[in-house]
Amino acid sequence: MKRDLSDADVQAAHERIHHPISLYLKVWGYLFVLSTLSYLVDYMHVQGIVRWTLILLFMLLKAGLILSIFMHLAWERLSLIYAILTPPLVLLVLVRIMTIEAHYAFWTRAIFMGGGG
Amino acid sequence: MLQTTQDRRDKEVITPILREIAADWSADQEVFRHTHWGKAMMWIFLLSDSFIFSCFLTGYMTMRASAVLPWPNTAEVFALHIGGRDIPLVLIAIMTFALISSSGTMAMAVNFGYRRDRRKTAALMLLTALFGLTFLSMQAFEWTKLIFEEGVRPWYNPMGAPQFGASFFMITGFHGLHVTCGVILLLIIASKVARGHYDRTGDYSAVEIAGLYWHFVDLVWVFIFAFFYLW
Numbered sequence: 001m002k003r004d005l006s007d008a009d010v011q012a013a014h015e016r017i018h019h020p021i022s023l024y025l026k027v028w029g030y031l032f033v034l035s036t037l038s039y040l041v042d043y044m045h046v047q048g049i050v051r052w053t054l055i056l057l058f059m060l061l062k063a064g065l066i067l068s069i070f071m072h073l074a075w076e077r078l079s080l081i082y083a084i085l086t087p088p089l090v091l092l093v094l095v096r097i098m099t100i101e102a103h104y105a106f107w108t109r110a111i112f113m114g115g116g117g
Numbered sequence: 118m119l120q121t122t123q124d125r126r127d128k129e130v131i132t133p134i135l136r137e138i139a140a141d142w143s144a145d146q147e148v149f150r151h152t153h154w155g156k157a158m159m160w161i162f163l164l165s166d167s168f169i170f171s172c173f174l175t176g177y178m179t180m181r182a183s184a185v186l187p188w189p190n191t192a193e194v195f196a197l198h199i200g201g202r203d204i205p206l207v208l209i210a211i212m213t214f215a216l217i218s219s220s221g222t223m224a225m226a227v228n229f230g231y232r233r234d235r236r237k238t239a240a241l242m243l244l245t246a247l248f249g250l251t252f253l254s255m256q257a258f259e260w261t262k263l264i265f266e267e268g269v270r271p272w273y274n275p276m277g278a279p280q281f282g283a284s285f286f287m288i289t290g291f292h293g294l295h296v297t298c299g300v301i302l303l304l305i306i307a308s309k310v311a312r313g314h315y316d317r318t319g320d321y322s323a324v325e326i327a328g329l330y331w332h333f334v335d336l337v338w339v340f341i342f343a344f345f346y347l348w
Contacts, residue, residue: 021225028221035217035342039210042192042347052348059343063336070224070332072325079141080152084160091171098175102182109185 027069034058034065153322156329163333166295170337173288174344180280189276191346194267195259209346212255213338216296219248220335223303223328230324235316238324242307245331249300256293260286288341295334302327 038058041051068074073081149157181188192205199207226241263269263285267276274282306327315321 019228021228024221024224024228027224028217031217031220032214035210035213038343038347039206039213042206055343055347059339062339066220066332066336066339070220070335071329072227077151080149080157080160084164087164088167088171091168091175094171094175095178098179099182102179105179105183106185109183113185 023069027065030065031062034062038062153326155322155326159326159329163329166333167337170288170291170340173284173291174340177284177288177345180284181278184278184280186279187277189274189278189281194263194276195346206346208255208259209342212252212259213342215248215252215255216335216338219245219252220332222248223331227325227328230310230315230321233316233321235310235313238321239307239311242303242310242324242327246300246303246307249296249303249331253293253296253300256289256296260289284345288345292334292337292341295337299327299331299334302330 035058038055041054041058046054073084193203195207195209196203196205197207222241223245226238226245229237229241269275269282269285271283271286273279306323309315310321310324315323
């Protein structure tokens with residue numbers, strides 16, 4: 001529906017950009033810690049499902065911090081956030097399809113090409 | 118004739134809810150009205166760019182999952198010989214920290230831009246570009262090592278699966294290209310900031326838009342680091 005934002009609202013949106021520098025330093029620190037943790041996953045030779053879970057967890061946390069704070073997505077209008085964050089979800093379909101395809105290619109190579117190729 | 122067809126379609130198909138969504142989104146009136154046009158365009162570009170990188174990473178996943186030869190252990194391939202022993206993946210870790218630091222300084226530059234602090238904005242953007250150059254030089258070192266010492270090619274890899282070379286050069290190469298473009302963009306905007314161009318126009322949005330691009334480059338590296346180097 002039509003919703004006219006007054007100048008005061010626009011002004012308020014600009015005011016919210018004025019975060020203290022300490023916020024960015026804090027996020028910077030979190031990103032350093034998360035990167036160190038994901039590096040330690042490799043350094044400590046964590047293997048199997050725990051390794052993949054930890055890698056994905058640290059990756060998503062880092063991506064979330066960069067998107068929401070550094071790229072100011074947390075303070076954007078909801079329609080812009082949806083416009084940006086929902087389309088990449090279809091990539092999960094691509095990943096699923098390509099997983100099936102990869103397994104098919106692997107077994108074709110393993111069974112019919114003597115394991116080479 | 119046209120009118121009646123339109124009327125029937127309205128009654129039968131387009132419910133009030135659908136019309137409301139169409140009204141919100143048509144002509145970008147409601148959705149992006151209070152967003153700077155450059156910022157909205159940059160976000161749309163970044164969205165399309167994230168699809169490009171997603172295709173590369175999905176391609177890498179497909180090639181790795183279907184490779185019959187063993188996949189090289191990235192921890193060993195990217196290890197550095199420091200102090201008499203091999204430290205696994207240390208070069209990539211330093212590259213990650215350089216890029217995160219550049220993101221931190223860029224976020225501060227955007228903040229000072231909105232406070233109209235010309236000197237600090239330009240200085241922080243310059244620092245960001247320097248971190249970017251640090252990242253690029255380390256990547257150049259990594260490529261040189263892999264090509265000349267390990268003998269990896271896009272079509273061949275002495276350590277096992279040839280698909281490793283293809284995905285490595287494609288993914289990190291494309292990311293490096295983005296970092297290079299980002300450094301150039303940052304230097305251009307920083308010099309405009311320093312010369313007071315945005316003080317005259319009264320609009321520092323260009324700094325924020327360049328910042329969005331730079332943070333995206335860091336964001337992509339987060340995914341490359343997780344999927345290519347750590348997985």
